[in-house]
Amino acid sequence: xxxxxxxxxxxxxxxxxxxxxxxxxxxxxxxxxxxxxxxxxxxxxxxxxxxxxxxxxxxxxxxxxxxxxxxxxxxxxxxxxxxxxxxxxxxxxxxxxxxxxxxxxxxxxxxxxxxxxxxxxxxxxxxxxxxxxxxxxxxxxxxxxxxxxxxxxxxxxxxxxxxxxxxxxxxxxxxxxxxxxxxxxxxxxxxxxxxxxxxxxxxxxxxxxxxxxxxxxxxxxxxxxxxxxxxxxxxxxxxxxxxxxxxxxxxxxxxxxxxxxxxxxxxxxxxxxxxxxxxxxxxxxxxxxxxxxxxxxxxxxxxxxxxxxxxxxxxxxxxxxxxxxxxxxxxxxxxxxxxxxxxxxxxxxxxxxxxxxxxxxxxxxxxxxxxxxxxxxxxxxxxxxxxxxxxxxxxxxxxxxxxxxxxxxxxxxxxxxxxxxxxxxxxxxxxxxxxxxxxxxxxxxxxxxxxxxxxx
Amino acid sequence: xxxxxxxxxxxxxxxxxxxxxxxxxxxxxxxxxxxxxxxxxxxxxxxxxxxxxxxxxxxxxxxxxxxxxxxxxxxxxxxxxxxxxxxxxxxxxxxxxxxxxxxxxxxxxxxxxxxxxxxxxxxxxxxxxxxxxxxxxxxxxxxxxxxxxxxxxxxxxxxxxxxxxxxxxxxxxxxxxxxxxxxxxx
Numbered sequence: 001x002x003x004x005x006x007x008x009x010x011x012x013x014x015x016x017x018x019x020x021x022x023x024x025x026x027x028x029x030x031x032x033x034x035x036x037x038x039x040x041x042x043x044x045x046x047x048x049x050x051x052x053x054x055x056x057x058x059x060x061x062x063x064x065x066x067x068x069x070x071x072x073x074x075x076x077x078x079x080x081x082x083x084x085x086x087x088x089x090x091x092x093x094x095x096x097x098x099x100x101x102x103x104x105x106x107x108x109x110x111x112x113x114x115x116x117x118x119x120x121x122x123x124x125x126x127x128x129x130x131x132x133x134x135x136x137x138x139x140x141x142x143x144x145x146x147x148x149x150x151x152x153x154x155x156x157x158x159x160x161x162x163x164x165x166x167x168x169x170x171x172x173x174x175x176x177x178x179x180x181x182x183x184x185x186x187x188x189x190x191x192x193x194x195x196x197x198x199x200x201x202x203x204x205x206x207x208x209x210x211x212x213x214x215x216x217x218x219x220x221x222x223x224x225x226x227x228x229x230x231x232x233x234x235x236x237x238x239x240x241x242x243x244x245x246x247x248x249x250x251x252x253x254x255x256x257x258x259x260x261x262x263x264x265x266x267x268x269x270x271x272x273x274x275x276x277x278x279x280x281x282x283x284x285x286x287x288x289x290x291x292x293x294x295x296x297x298x299x300x301x302x303x304x305x306x307x308x309x310x311x312x313x314x315x316x317x318x319x320x321x322x323x324x325x326x327x328x329x330x331x332x333x334x335x336x337x338x339x340x341x342x343x344x345x346x347x348x349x350x351x352x353x354x355x356x357x358x359x360x361x362x363x364x365x366x367x368x369x370x371x372x373x374x375x376x377x378x379x380x381x382x383x384x385x386x387x388x389x390x391x392x393x394x395x396x397x398x399x400x401x402x403x404x405x406x407x408x409x410x411x412x413x414x415x416x417x418x419x420x421x422x423x424x425x426x427x428x429x430x431x432x433x434x435x436x437x438x439x440x441x442x443x444x445x446x447x448x449x450x451x452x453x454x455x456x
Numbered sequence: 457x458x459x460x461x462x463x464x465x466x467x468x469x470x471x472x473x474x475x476x477x478x479x480x481x482x483x484x485x486x487x488x489x490x491x492x493x494x495x496x497x498x499x500x501x502x503x504x505x506x507x508x509x510x511x512x513x514x515x516x517x518x519x520x521x522x523x524x525x526x527x528x529x530x531x532x533x534x535x536x537x538x539x540x541x542x543x544x545x546x547x548x549x550x551x552x553x554x555x556x557x558x559x560x561x562x563x564x565x566x567x568x569x570x571x572x573x574x575x576x577x578x579x580x581x582x583x584x585x586x587x588x589x590x591x592x593x594x595x596x597x598x599x600x601x602x603x604x605x606x607x608x609x610x611x612x613x614x615x616x617x618x619x620x621x622x623x624x625x626x627x628x629x630x631x632x633x634x635x636x637x638x639x640x641x642x
Contacts, residue, residue: 015628016621018603023637031528033489042615051639059487075487082489093642101642116637126527126551140551142529143491144558144614152618154625158601160550190474191521194550224524226550247638255638290474290524308473401526403483420525422478424501 002265005231006162006197009137009262013120020157023119023136025149026105027054027092029083030403031124035147036086046090047153053114054087054094056080057104058403062366062393067098076404090150103369103395106130106337110214111371113243117232117259122149127337127419128227129220133213134240135232135262137197140221160197160226161271164264167202169279174453176347177212178339178417178436180204181219182284184276186294193225196272199264200230204278210239211343218338219419222291231263283452285324286421286434288312293421297324297439297451315423316431317411325449327433330412332363332444333426334390334437336400339417340368342375344437348417349381351441351452357389358447364391364406366398390444402426415443457560459611463541464581465514467574467591475518476525477552481534494530495537512539515582517575519545520568523552532556542582544589546571557604558614564589564598584609 003011013021025048032054039045046052056068059076068084071077080097087094095101101108106127109115121131121138124146131138141155149155165184185192198220205213213230220228237256240246247255282296289312295302301322304310313319318327334340334348345367357363365385367373373395376382382392399406400418402425408414410429417440421432435443442450485497495512502508516535522545523531532555535543542562553563562584566574574580577591584605589596607614618625 016624019618019621019624021625021628021632024639030486034491034529037489037491044615053642073487079487079489112642114639114642116639119637124527124529126525140527142527142532142551142555142558144529144555148615148618151615152625153629154618156603156614156618190524191547191549194521194547221525221551224521224549245639245642248640251638290476306473311472401478401483403486420476420478422476422525424482425478428501 002267004162004264004268004270005135005199005229005262006137009118009120010159012118015154018156018158020120020155022122022149022153022155023051024114024121025052026109026121026123026128027052027146028058028105028123028125029056029079030058031143032086032146033079033082035143035150036090038147039090039150044151046092046150049091049093051153052092052150054083054092055102055105055108056083056096058397058401060097060396061404062396062398062406064394065097068096071097073405100370103371104337104340104397106218107341107368107372110134110210111243111369113240113246116240116246116255117236118262122155126221127218129225130214130218130337132217132220132227132229133210134236135229135259137227137229139227161195163193163196163198163272164270165198165200166273166275167204167278168275169204169277171204171278171281174283174438175281176436176438177208177215179281179284180278181216182286182291182294182434183281185219185223185292186284187276188223188274190222190290190292191224193220193223196225197227197229198225200228205230206233209343210235211341214341215338219291222419232259283436283439285439285449287316287318287324289315289421289423291419291421291434295324297449299324325451327413328448329361329415329443331408331414332361332440333399333414333416333418334364334440335366335368335398336418337368337397338419339437340366340372342372344417345372345376345381348437348441349384351438352388352390352445353384355388355445357444360447361444363389363444364393364399366393367395369395399426415440415449457611457613460541460560460562460584460608462581462583463514464579466511466578467515467517467580468511468513469575470510470516470518471575473519474521474524477523477528477531478525480523480531481528486528486530491533493537494534495539498534498538514539514541515580516540516543517571518543520547522548524549527551529555532559532561536561544571544574557608560608560611562608566596566598570596
């Protein structure tokens with residue numbers, strides 16, 4: 001019987017019915033302290049510290065604070081120090097603040113090569129779906145489940161339903177992976193994929209870089225999906241090859257032979273399938289307080305269709321009919337696990353080069369990891385951003401969720417490359433608009449949203 | 457985890473759709489390393505709005521796609537600490553639903569009309585064993601995974617149950633060491 005990519009990975013990881021083995025468990029400071037406490041109280045150990053990797057990202061200041069004990073915010077300091085102490089006690093490798101390998105958990109996993117095709121990957125973070133870009137089954141879990149995985153290296157899990165999102169046509173000029181996923185969520189709604197593991201497919205997906213694929217899978221959760229995945233191919237193998245934790249030499253050749261079998265067979269049946277016309281998409285801008293409240297850059301703020309929409313317009317300080325390109329911005333944030341990789345920074349720098357950030361705008365770039373930061377600096381991207389008036393920060397989740405000091409003030413309008421435009425997400429009363437790195441960069445220069453396709 | 461017993465309570469109503477976990481438990485409270493005491497921070501931003509009224513009862517009644525967004529278990533912890541034992545909603549986000557069942561908070565999915573009828577009642581009874589919700593003028597059955605139901609009714613710890621399958625796990629693991637992924641030591 002023909003089977004899907006998801007079926008194949010699921011079957012290979014079933015220890016017993018409804019019990020799934022976890023190949024890689026990523027851990028960060030916010031959703032793990034209570035899990036380690038639980039282990040301690042029950043006298044349990046971490047079953048596979050060698051399949052567990054921790055970093056500090058959600059809470060870390062991006063001002064260059066070199067070590068945890070110097071973090072100014074006392075609660076953040078305690079949380080990062082608690083992570084370090086727990087990892088030392090339970091033998092879990094950790095890249096904390098000050099490590100050259102520290103960064104957003106969904107950036108460092110792929111970049112270190114610990115994320116590999118065919119794996120099951122979990123983390124106490126909903127954006128774990130990111131790793132599905134490698135043809136792995138990756139999803140977010142809660143802290144009780146973090147404790148369960150630490151103790152048993154497994155997860156109790158009923159098999160989700162399967163769904164395929166198939167793209168037709170090519171992306172137009174100036175339209176990116178971010179626009180593709182925002183447009184898709186706009187089409188299916190924030191719960192369109194609830195209960196499903198989603199496979200993204202079609203020629204557009206095959207042509208995307210690994211970074212573009214990660215942006216797509218990352219935001220699966222914003223459409224309600226349990227996990228997003230993309231079949232691994234030559235692009236995937238070349239990305240993984242040579243990374244520090246990737247298999248080496250003959251092991252790599254053997255791994256590629258196995259990874260090449262990770263495809264959905266012709267004739268496989270999905271529980272649900274939708275088709276999206278990629279060619280019809282323009283650059284996207286969200287106007288509301290959920291990721292499916294999104295429209296084209298050339299469009300206007302839409303008429304409210306529900307009470308939620310009316311509430312959103314009120315919160316966002318918008319009225320129906322306002323052209324998107326007339327929305328003036330106070331802040332621009334380029335970063336987050338959605339768009340902070342080297343390819344994202346290159347694309348934004350290309351737009352910014354030789355220009356100046358509008359005087360009314362406070363703009364910042366937060367690289368996804370210390371390694372991405374180093375590489376960007378080796379390429380001179382930091383100089384381009386700084387010359388334009390951007391603030392060049394160190395790695396972390398930063399203003400994506402504002403747990404560290406990087407937050408917007410009440411009423412401030414933010415163009416953000418992150419993944420959530422929820423009320424208060426980037427600061428109480430802050431108004432977030434989600435866009436691609438190119439669109440955010442251009443918006444910083446003009447002080448308002450512009451259509452990257454005809455902007456010169 | 458405490459065993460789930462039949463409860464009778466006034467419903468506390470929040471008729472909004474797409475309530476995300478950032479609203480349920482705003483990020484500033486995620487810095488705490490404790491597991492208890494989150495109730496006082498529940499809906500911290502929204503609770504400042506005029507007309508906000510969410511009584512501390514045992515049953516929360518709400519709209520579609522409740523608990524979407526972030527996987528933070530701090531949201532269910534807050535709801536539980538506030539006093540809720542069951543949440544009746546038109547639908548739930550996946551991770552949130554799973555997180556609730558891990559701590560003994562029962563998610564009950566019912567159609568919109570039923571949810572609205574319960575929201576209008578003065579008292580609602582939740583009977584997990586019978587998989588039924590009862591209120592004046594109505595009753596409705598709800599679905600729940602058998603294994604989860606068993607665990608909730610008996611207040612069982614998932615980890616202890618899994619560790620009972622230790623032999624299967626060890627066998628799987630030793631096999632996977634030969635055929636599974638190769639990760640070069642960092």
